Amino acid sequence: MKLYYAPTSPFARKVRIAIYELGIEALVEFVETDPWTSAELRQLNPLGKVPTFVCGLEQPLFESGLICEYLNQYADGELFPEPGAPRWNVLRRQAVADGVSASAGRLFADERRAANERAATVMERQRQAIDTGLDALERDAAALSDQLADIGSIAVASSLQYLDFRWPDRHWSVTRPALRGWLNDIAQRPSLVQTAYRTIQP
Numbered sequence: 001m002k003l004y005y006a007p008t009s010p011f012a013r014k015v016r017i018a019i020y021e022l023g024i025e026a027l028v029e030f031v032e033t034d035p036w037t038s039a040e041l042r043q044l045n046p047l048g049k050v051p052t053f054v055c056g057l058e059q060p061l062f063e064s065g066l067i068c069e070y071l072n073q074y075a076d077g078e079l080f081p082e083p084g085a086p087r088w089n090v091l092r093r094q095a096v097a098d099g100v101s102a103s104a105g106r107l108f109a110d111e112r113r114a115a116n117e118r119a120a121t122v123m124e125r126q127r128q129a130i131d132t133g134l135d136a137l138e139r140d141a142a143a144l145s146d147q148l149a150d151i152g153s154i155a156v157a158s159s160l161q162y163l164d165f166r167w168p169d170r171h172w173s174v175t176r177p178a179l180r181g182w183l184n185d186i187a188q189r190p191s192l193v194q195t196a197y198r199t200i201q202p
């Protein structure tokens with residue numbers, strides 16, 4: 001099995017954490033990829049995005065949640081609860097965290113554009129989604145697993161560490177102590193240490 005990932009991608013990180021939590025890291029080849037330039041990636045995934053996963057299926061899988069669901073089934077894991085309210089709550093948490101990651105990724109890219117190429121209203125919209133998304137996660141923090149035992153908790157960890165990675169000086173956690181406490185408690189898990197974000201060297 002092969003995972004195409006970028007070391008800066010919060011979506012690829014989610015899958016990488018899940019692989020470690022499922023204990024199947026030795027079975028996966030991790031292929032570092034630049035989604036902006038890789039022709040190989042675009043052949044595998046028509047959207048040209050990471051994560052992209054090549055497994056025993058006829059065609060590669062993409063979308064981080066979908067790949068995680070495949071891996072969970074493959075490893076007979078419990079990252080996705082059985083149908084019922086617990087499953088929807090976990091999937092909702094994953095959706096909020098992924099939304100925060102998506103807005104953070106867009107905002108980070110926009111902040112690097114020349115001033116005349118930026119759209120202030122779009123950037124404000126991303127900031128707002130990050131803020132209210134984090135507030136929702138803070139209210140829900142008691143439900144997060146300190147064993148990263150579900151896909152919602154994994155997505156939240158990936159997203160919060162992405163914010164710290166991109167903006168170490170913006171202290172999102174000043175008003176969200178429960179999320180920071182939880183993140184501190186899990187920070188030394190091997191699944192997080194082994195998959196830490198790092199900048200791509202040119």
Ligand SMILES: N[C@@H](CCC(=O)N[C@@H](CS)C(=O)NCC(=O)O)C(=O)O
Pocket residue numbers: 006008009010011012035036047048049050051062063064065098105
């Ligand atoms: N919804 C997708 C998002 C994947 C995504 O946006 N990946 C980014 C990196 S964080 C990417 O590959 N961007 C390159 C591009 O958009 O061309 C998922 O959950 O996997």
